[in-house]
Amino acid sequence: MQIYRSGLLRFADDHSALYEEDGLLAVGPDAQGRQLVQAAGAWHALAPEYAQWPVVHWSGRIIAPGFIDMHMHFPQTDVIGSPADGLLPWLENYTFPHESRFADPAYAAGVAIVFLDELLRNGVTTALTFATSHPASVDALMNEAQARGLRLIAGKVLQDRHSPDGVRDETRQSLLDTEALIGRWHGKDRLGYAITPRFAPSCTEAQLRGAGELAARYPDVWVQSHVAENKDEIRWARELFPAARSYLAVYDDFGLMRERAVYAHCIHFDDADRALMRDTGAVAAVSPTSNLFLGSGFFDYAGADRVGFRYGLASDVGGGTSFSPFHTMLAAYYVGREGQTKPGLSLSPQALWWQHTAGAAQALGLTGVIGNLQPGCEADFVVLDPGATPLLARKTAHAANLDELLFALIVLGDDRVIERTVISQAK
Numbered sequence: 274m275q276i277y278r279s280g281l282l283r284f285a286d287d288h289s290a291l292y293e294e295d296g297l298l299a300v301g302p303d304a305q306g307r308q309l310v311q312a313a314g315a316w317h318a319l320a321p322e323y324a325q326w327p328v329v330h331w332s333g334r335i336i337a338p339g340f341i342d343m344h345m346h347f348p349q350t351d352v353i354g355s356p357a358d359g360l361l362p363w364l365e366n367y368t369f370p371h372e373s374r375f376a377d378p379a380y381a382a383g384v385a386i387v388f389l390d391e392l393l394r395n396g397v398t399t400a401l402t403f404a405t406s407h408p409a410s411v412d413a414l415m416n417e418a419q420a421r422g423l424r425l426i427a428g429k430v431l432q433d434r435h436s437p438d439g440v441r442d443e444t445r446q447s448l449l450d451t452e453a454l455i456g457r458w459h460g461k462d463r464l465g466y467a468i469t470p471r472f473a474p475s476c477t478e479a480q481l482r483g484a485g486e487l488a489a490r491y492p493d494v495w496v497q498s499h500v501a502e503n504k505d506e507i508r509w510a511r512e513l514f515p516a517a518r519s520y521l522a523v524y525d526d527f528g529l530m531r532e533r534a535v536y537a538h539c540i541h542f543d544d545a546d547r548a549l550m551r552d553t554g555a556v557a558a559v560s561p562t563s564n565l566f567l568g569s570g571f572f573d574y575a576g577a578d579r580v581g582f583r584y585g586l587a588s589d590v591g592g593g594t595s596f597s598p599f600h601t602m603l604a605a606y607y608v609g610r611e612g613q614t615k616p617g618l619s620l621s622p623q624a625l626w627w628q629h630t631a632g633a634a635q636a637l638g639l640t641g642v643i644g645n646l647q648p649g650c651e652a653d654f655v656v657l658d659p660g661a662t663p664l665l666a667r668k669t670a671h672a673a674n675l676d677e678l679l680f681a682l683i684v685l686g687d688d689r690v691i692e693r694t695v696i697s698q699a700k
């Protein structure tokens with residue numbers, strides 16, 4: 274057993290944050306040797322019970338759940354910050370040419386190292402990420418994540434039409450490759466697989482149908498795609514699938530909406546779309562830095578809450594502009610201002626933080642596994658330095674309550690706040 278003494282942030286079942294200024298986190302192995310949280314709470318209350326174990330004392334620091342990024346593209350690590358006039362030109366001019374390089378396994382392996390280094394430097398302990406259409410790109414990332422003991426979910430992109438040479442795959446082979454990758458990686462150590470149609474316009478009906486059949490045959494495998502990001506994209510999807518009620522409904526028509534199905538963006542929805550999300554158990558990966566950068570629009574938080582479908586936060590690197598969960602939470606706060614009808618904060622700091630930790634875990638079907646530091650959770654956590662920069666030190670020193678402390682970190686924080694990232698099963 275290892276005992277940590279520090280400030281301690283975690284979440285209650287009602288999504289509110291619990292904070293101990295002087296906290297105790299006990300981490301120890303279960304019967305299978307997995308490092309789990311054994312106890313979490315106030316130091317004075319728990320210390321007598323754990324007195325025989327060694328203590329690491331991080332004075333003036335805060336232990337918090339590792340962040341979960343619900344939507345990323347690991348091959349776009351080097352595409353961040355590429356200027357383009359909206360989604361479709363950005364794909365054509367930057368993303369597809371870059372992703373074609375991942376046919377080379379050595380190149381893919383090199384980027385996988387950089388990508389995972391960058392996640393951990395920013396305090397992200399689990400990501401749901403696209404690879405490219407090349408199966409070797411999945412192997413490269415999974416091998417590296419497995420060596421680091423990470424909980425990570427990824428999938429080979431399916432795109433058998435409207436895609437240039439070098440990234441376009443072949444319908445039948447793409448489905449065989451997907452099933453082989455599920456067998457190779459899903460449930461291995463802490464890894465999970467996601468069936469990954471890029472977006473409906475890039476997939477033939479046969480490919481979407483095959484993806485839906487796999488989604489039915491492997492119900493605990495994730496599904497990930499994009500929807501309703503950009504108005505030109507929506508117009509194109511409607512032309513290609515005229516029989517569908519909406520762009521989102523295309524996925525439902527092919528059996529791709531269910532629990533563990535994660536759709537990035539979900540911006541331009543009507544209430545029938547929102548109800549479809551709710552009724553199927555599909556969830557949204559809200560990607561505010563990407564939506565602001567590409568001018569795609571604003572996720573409608575009020576609409577999502579009114580109808581009642583689940584969502585969590587995501588960077589959408591490389592359409593997104595930062596690996597940092599602090600930047601994503603701040604951008605979500607800006608987005609929440611759009612169309613706001615009630616006075617007050619757009620989103621509370623506790624709600625923003627929850628959406629990037631325990632809320633993201635809930636959306637992924639991993640409540641009680643990751644995203645929190647309650648007993649039984651896997652011990653993935655970050656150690657935050659609330660004095661990482663001079664201004665942040667002043668702001669956090671004067672914080673009168675937890676909301677002020679969390680808001681200072683969200684607004685002023687970045688990778689400098691992440692003093693260390695601890696993974697449950699480090700090598």
Ligand SMILES: [Zn+2]
Binds near residue numbers: 344345499589592
């Ligand atoms: Zn994306």
